[in-house]
Amino acid sequence: MALPVETFFLHPDAQGTLQSQIQQMIAQGILSGRFQRAEKLPSTRRLAAHLGVSRITVTIAYTELLANDYLVSRGRSGYYVSDNAPVPPAFAPGPTRTDAVDWTRAIGQRFSGGDTVRKPPDWESYRFPFIYGQADPALFDHANWRLCALKALGQKDFTALTTDYYDQDDPQLIEFIARHTLPRRGIAARPEQVLITLGAQNALWLTTQVLLTQRRRAALEDPCYHALRDILSQSRCHVTPVRLDADGLPPDAIPPDADVIFTTPSHQCPTTGTMPMARRHDLLKRAAEMDAIIVEDDYEFEMSFLKSPSPALKSLDADGRVIYVGSFSKSLFPGLRLGYLVGSEPFIREARALRASVLRHPPGHIQRTAAYFLSLGHHDALIRRMGATLHERRQVMSDAIAQNRLQIAGQGAHGGSSFWMRAPENIDTQDLARRLRARDVLIEPGHSFFAGAAQPRNFYRLAYSSIPASRILQGVSRVAEEINTLSNLALNG
The missing domain is CATH 3.40.640.10 (Type I PLP-dependent aspartate aminotransferase-like (Major domain))
Known part of the structure; x- marks a missing residue:
């Protein structure tokens, strides 16, 4: 893929010769990750016309970058970012810029800091993701x-x-x-x-x-x-x-x-x-x-x-x-x-x-x-397939919860994809969630669903929409083990 010539510009406050400025501009683009390996650079003629400099200036800059293995030349095809481009910069970094705006005063209304909790973006990498509302690639058409x-x-x-x-x-x-x-x-x-x-x-x-x-x-x-x-x-x-x-x-x-x-x-x-x-x-x-x-x-x-x-x-x-x-x-x-x-x-x-x-x-x-x-009719077929799979997973999870003597606070009478759970009063499920993540288990603490400052801390949600039935029992067992560990620590602490 060719890099658009519009992404290249010379900073008016830059120091050094035009040749060194062009070298630094391209090297910074490579080291910052903006220019990827094997991407094609603009021709010397196009870049020179865009920057308003002589073609020989661009050619010399490309030649220096070629010698330092930032670029590679491919015959008549042109110049490309090298697969062996060096990592450390060969020049001093530019000046750090800071905001002069006092954003605490400039912001008129705040939308951050609410109760909505972000799900881990890497939830799929966990073996026991009891996370609600995520699509299961094994079920989707x-x-x-x-x-x-x-x-x-x-x-x-x-x-x-x-x-x-x-x-x-x-x-x-x-x-x-x-x-x-x-x-x-x-x-x-x-x-x-x-x-x-x-x-x-x-x-x-x-x-x-x-x-x-x-x-x-x-x-x-x-x-x-x-x-x-x-x-x-x-x-x-x-x-x-x-x-x-x-x-x-x-x-x-x-x-x-x-x-x-x-x-x-x-x-x-x-x-x-x-x-x-x-x-x-x-x-x-x-x-x-x-x-x-x-x-x-x-x-x-x-x-x-x-x-x-x-x-x-x-x-x-x-x-x-x-x-x-x-x-x-x-x-x-x-x-x-x-x-x-x-x-x-x-x-x-x-x-x-x-x-x-x-x-x-x-x-x-x-x-x-x-x-x-x-x-x-694809949607109806998908719903039938999902319903059959979730029905199986729900039964497996219900059995696993009973086997591990965990307490259900709510379960849908018609179906659904999760159980609303209650841990013992002395358990903070945020602590529980942190401990479980170290054991490859994801749960959802329930405090953010409640209003007010005195949010109950011992509720959590176990969803089964994104976890195979074969892993549910082991995952629920780990939840029970950590709850027992935290209960004992609270009693002995």
Whole structure:
């Protein structure tokens, strides 16, 4: 690959002859990693014209770099970065530049420092990754996704690939969601009531921005999806966490001045509980009395392999006060970042306008590829395959947990891909997680799912979506061993 001539420039404050400046510029590029081995440099004629220097100056600089093994010449083909380029610089480093800006004053609003925890980027290198929400390459249908992506690149779909939809979405994807996906949840919606988002998190952000102000109040589950709490905190609205009971979000505990209620009734995050039908009707009644909006995050409903999922809260909504959030991130793969919002037209109109002002629309090629994958039946086949595999892994993990006498705090009645666990009161699961990483085991500490300063420290999550069934027992045994070790240390300390 040839290096573009535009990446080369002479610094106006540089010292030394033009020849030495060009040498230093290229050597720095190689030593910093910007110029890779075997990459072709611009010809001496092109670089000289670009830099505004004589060709002989560039030629001499190249010759010196060739002699020092930074470059190699390949006949009439030109100059390339050498495979044997030396590592230590042959010149003094340039002056270090520091910011003159006081960023503590310049930043008007902070978005870092929330509760959302980052998963280890090298999670796949661990033998026992009990990490939630990651795609298992052994289950994903690579071949058909690739075929759908190629189909979406064809001349027939040139418009979908290249058009700026502005505030609109791929009509084929919208049609499939409206005619096939939503009816499975008991939801009837017209295309103008559906908006494609960059995943469920983007859908929650759009919803928060449209519905909430600094004077309004949001009620959310406690514990809950930590990214939602971060989003609400950043919006500067008033936030009231409502502690869950055995049936999920208790309607009577919701403050009467709440304007928006966030809930995950079908598969609560992180406890995996399912809200009973009677509680769902009570929640709708309570919201109507308060004239509040409900935001239903219906994540992971596709993973209901034990029995059919309960109807979505949106399907029971008779007066349009429920906004529905769906996503393909769990059923396809997290990196896809495709989700959708379903709601009344006035709300979707505002969410659409906000999305257009921030990112216009999710990439058309991705939307069309997903539309093909869904409409050709590949998604349903993938769900069936994933369901069978997760069912097996769940049973293996359930047996392993019982065998090692660990305590389950919550397990989905319909399926899912994780167990919500409780360690003894004297265990801090952050310490537990650190000890387990040294033993090739990854778990998710649970403190960040809770609101407030007094977060419980002894909860954790064990997911089985990314670990083969054959490794589950050994991994769970290591978790139990470390819990016992920490318990003994606490008792004897």
